[in-house]
Every structure is written in structure tokens, then in C-alpha cells.
Amino acid sequence: AAMTLSALIADDEPLLRKALLEELNELMPELDVVVEAADGLSALESLRRNPVDIAFLDIRMHCASVLDVAQTLLDTWHTSSNADRHAPLVVFVTAFDEYAVDAFEAEAVDYILKPLTRERLMVSVEKIRKLLKQRNDLDRQLELETKLERALAKISHGDDGDGEQGNKRGIKPLRSIRASMGGRIHLLPVEDVILLQADDKYVSVYTSHQHALIRESLSDLLPRLPNESFVQVHRSSIVNLAFVETADRSSPGKMRLTLRGIDLQPVVSRSYRHHFKAM
Known part of the structure; x- marks a missing residue:
């Protein structure tokens, strides 16, 4: 069975939120939309407190700074209290194409222009699945390599493997x-x-x-x-x-x-x- 993925949808138009939710339920049954938000800032605040795997954000929601906040959220993710889990994959769903370049600079996975079509959403879903698979494969590979490194460190230090930490304390x-x-x-x-x-x-x-x-x-x-x-x-x-x-x-x-x-x-x-x- 596919693992369950958590998602957030933020759009200030309830009907559009509902339409997106219904389409996603059919195209991506493994997705569980745990948060619905009517404005970008509360959505991003919620992402900080309760991280999700995927966030669908509308850019022009009451405040044009959604993009900036999204960028900051992603930039600071690895130094935040959520650093031990992956940053959310961000998909922008918007009626405005002038933000596309900025959205990709903010490392958005996709930028979908309204009106939303099922075909276009399907392309996005495929992108998300592909990215998640790559990420899981990478996680597994790095986990194995970290174990291998620890084993090598033990052998080379002839100790219990915390030789690296010792370096850090003395800043070698x-x-x-x-x-x-x-x-x-x-x-x-x-x-x-x-x-x-x-x-x-x-x-x-x-x-x-x-x-x-x-x-x-x-x-x-x-x-x-x-x-x-x-x-x-x-x-x-x-x-x-x-x-x-x-x-x-x-x-x-x-x-x-x-x-x-x-x-x-x-x-x-x-x-x-x-x-x-x-x-």
C-alpha cells in the first residue's frame, strides 16, 4: 500500500479549495489533506507548527508576500526545529502568471495556472510522486552510507565512534x-x-x-x-x-x-x- 502523505491547501476561495480537494482525492488517494487555510500567512504559520509533506498555495491571497514567506520557510527549514524531516513540497496554484519565475526561485515543485484542469493537476501529481520516490531512495542510500561511515570511523579511531565529535569540540x-x-x-x-x-x-x-x-x-x-x-x-x-x-x-x-x-x-x-x- 502507498504510504499516506499529508497535505495543506490554502486558497481564499472556498469553492476553489473544495474543487482542488475533490480532484486530489481522486488523483492522489494516498493524500490526506489535514489543513485547509483561507490565507497564505496562516497557512505558512501552520506549516511551521505542523509540517506536512505537500503544500498547495495560492499566491495572490490577500497578501502578495506569500511567496516571500514560502521562500523564508524553505530557506530556514534546515536550521529550524523541523530540520529532522523534509521541507514540504510546494505547489503554487494561482490565476497570475507573473510570479512563475519567483516561484521557481523559491524552489516550488510546480506552478499551476487557474482555471485548474484535471490534466494539468495530473502532471503535477506525477511530478510529486517522482520527487518523493527520488527522495526516499536518497534517504535510504544516505542512511546506509552513514552506517558505513560510522563503522569506518570506529575502525580508524579504535574508539566508540565519537572521534568526529571530539574534533568539533576542539574545532579542528x-x-x-x-x-x-x-x-x-x-x-x-x-x-x-x-x-x-x-x-x-x-x-x-x-x-x-x-x-x-x-x-x-x-x-x-x-x-x-x-x-x-x-x-x-x-x-x-x-x-x-x-x-x-x-x-x-x-x-x-x-x-x-x-x-x-x-x-x-x-x-x-x-x-x-x-x-x-x-x-
Whole structure:
């Protein structure tokens, strides 16, 4: 049997909420809609208190800041009290197409334009199922690799496996990052690391030719990285300054970095822009 998934629907029009609910009941019987909300902010507040697996949000509900709040919720998820569970998958259902770009920047899974059709919702349901399957497979793989790492740590430390913790207390600088890729543990030299990006329960580590995942928070990693070259640029990103080519301010209010060796262009939050004043 498929596992039950919890969901939230937020729309200020009761009839549209009801229509979406009925369609979802048929297309995704494993979905249990546990919260219905009439405005975006109360929906997001509820997500913080009682996380769900999937959230269907209407953007233009009384306040246009639903997008900002959704972005903040997802950005801060890994440092919140909910960090041990996955952030909700967010689907925006809206009558306005001008927010589509922002919605995808907020890492929405999908952006459905009203009027809602069954065919379009089916596409979204397929996307959600595919993402959940990938996530579960990844969880299982990382769980196995974490066990393997612990076993290796015990052997190499000749102790009860808390050698890593000991390092943290004395803040021993990292020379390499142990990361899992395809069922193997790799040691990535710190000087090769271009970008570290928190994503849900994991941190993605990027070098010019590798992308690996680790189960450690950015706040644990930052004090152990060489501080002359690694700086935090966003609550979910740390970059290696040695790889920064340009800091681009061309879009209003936003700064993006171009990094040598990878295509990703991390956004720099306002509070971290002082690192790039000279550029």
C-alpha cells in the first residue's frame, strides 16, 4: 500500500479549495489533506507548527508576500526545529502568471495556472510522486552510507565512534570533507570545494567535477573551514572565494555570484554583501 502523505491547501476561495480537494482525492488517494487555510500567512504559520509533506498555495491571497514567506520557510527549514524531516513540497496554484519565475526561485515543485484542469493537476501529481520516490531512495542510500561511515570511523579511531565529535569540540580545521557518492565514501580536499549548499536535510558539496551530499549542517561546517577562503553568502550557501569570478548586481535588489568551475550562481543575501564590496 502507498504510504499516506499529508497535505495543506490554502486558497481564499472556498469553492476553489473544495474543487482542488475533490480532484486530489481522486488523483492522489494516498493524500490526506489535514489543513485547509483561507490565507497564505496562516497557512505558512501552520506549516511551521505542523509540517506536512505537500503544500498547495495560492499566491495572490490577500497578501502578495506569500511567496516571500514560502521562500523564508524553505530557506530556514534546515536550521529550524523541523530540520529532522523534509521541507514540504510546494505547489503554487494561482490565476497570475507573473510570479512563475519567483516561484521557481523559491524552489516550488510546480506552478499551476487557474482555471485548474484535471490534466494539468495530473502532471503535477506525477511530478510529486517522482520527487518523493527520488527522495526516499536518497534517504535510504544516505542512511546506509552513514552506517558505513560510522563503522569506518570506529575502525580508524579504535574508539566508540565519537572521534568526529571530539574534533568539533576542539574545532579542528577540516582538510577534506567526507561525502557519499553512488554508495562510496569520497574524501574531497577542502581547497577543491567551490560551493556548499544546504538543501532540505542535506548539504550539497560542489567541486568542478563532482557533486556530493553530506549530512552535516552549514553551521557545523563553517567554523571548521579555512576562514580566509570560505564565507557564508546566504543562510543556505557557503562559497570558496578562490572560485568567485564576478558578483553581479544587474537585477534590482539581488546579487548573484559567478563561480569558476560550476554553472550554479548562488544569491548573496543583503547581510553578506560586504564580502564583495570591492568587486
